[in-house]
Amino acid sequence: MSLIINIIMGLLVGFLIDYLADVLPSTHNIIQPTCEECHQPFPIKDYFFSMKCPHCSHRKSLRSIIVLVSMVVVCILLHYFPFHNLGFWATLPILTYLGLVAVIDIEHHLVLGETTLFGIVLFLIYGVVLHGWxxxxxxxxxxxxxxxxxxxxxxxxxxxVGKLRHREISEVAFGFGDVTTSGILGLFAGWPVIIGAIILGFITFTVYSVIFLSILILTKKYKAFANALPFTPFLILGMIIIYYL
Ligand SMILES: [Zn+2]
Structure with missing residues (x-):
């Protein structure tokens, strides 16, 4: 029975992340989603079930499906491997929040002010309950x-590097969103666990970057500084890993 509930909750969390990742970055508001192709309002039924716009037949991005499937898989895994010393229901708000921040950062290279404020309140509560002020x-x-x-x-x-090449380089290695996210994760992880989470974040980031850049170089698609990777998802990954070590 519990496993079925986990699957249902995984779908709900997946839908919620998809919806918020669709509307928040462009509108900063909780409103009815619109089709990204024809900009007509997306009827809720089509939005969630057929995932196809009734006006222009445009399909929602592959991300919607990936998020849904991943959240169901994560919720099933949580049944066997609980996160930290938290129960399934206490883990769900964290999962939803971190999933949303990671998806928006991967898609837009952006951490929103709204999610940052929400995260401060959410993780301050968890942090104080788990390990004190x-x-x-x-x-x-x-x-x-x-x-x-x-x-x-x-x-x-x-x-x-810009000076050496006599031109401005707009891509920076880390955005300010990475700094605020690291502070928020610090609330949850607490001192000194946050240090380990950041180190693990850097290790996974480096391993992934090396593989990613090697593939780009091998396929001749590499352009210096044009392929910067978002760092926030790796910080989140680092924090998750440290709780399973
Ligand atoms: Zn449309």
Whole structure:
């Protein structure tokens, strides 16, 4: 019985992430979704079930399906491998939040102010309940400051390379969204766990980057600085990994 509930909740969380990732980055509002092709309102029934616009037959992006399937798989896995010392229901808000932040960052290279504010409140509550005020606040400060150093290092690096090449480089290694997300994850992980989460984030990021860039170079699609990867999903991954180690 419990497994069926997990599957149903996985679908619901998947739908919620898809919906918010569709409307939030462009409208910053909770409204009826519109078709990205013809911009007509998307009827809720078609939006969730056929995933095809009734006006122009445009299909929703492959991301919708990937998110749905991933969330169902994650919810089934949570049945066998609970996250941290939290129950399934306490894990769901975290899963929804982190899933949404990762999807928006991958699609738009962007961390929204709305999700950041929501995340501060959500993870402050979890942090204080799990390990008290001191560890929570120190964790957040550490997460924020460590990524801030990397943010400035990345900017300096882009500036120097830009000078050497005599042109501006607009892509930076880390965005300010990575800095705020790191602070938010610090609330949840607390001190000193956040340090481990950031290190693991960097390790997974480096491994993935090497593989990703090798494939681009081998297929001759590589352009210096045009293929920057979003870092926030790796920070999230680092935090998840550390709780399973
Ligand atoms: Zn349409």
């Amino acid at each position: 001191t560890s929570t606040l120190v964790g957040a400060l550490a997460g924020f400051l460590i990524m801030l150093v990397f943010y400035f290092l990345g900017m300096a690096f882009s500036k120097i």
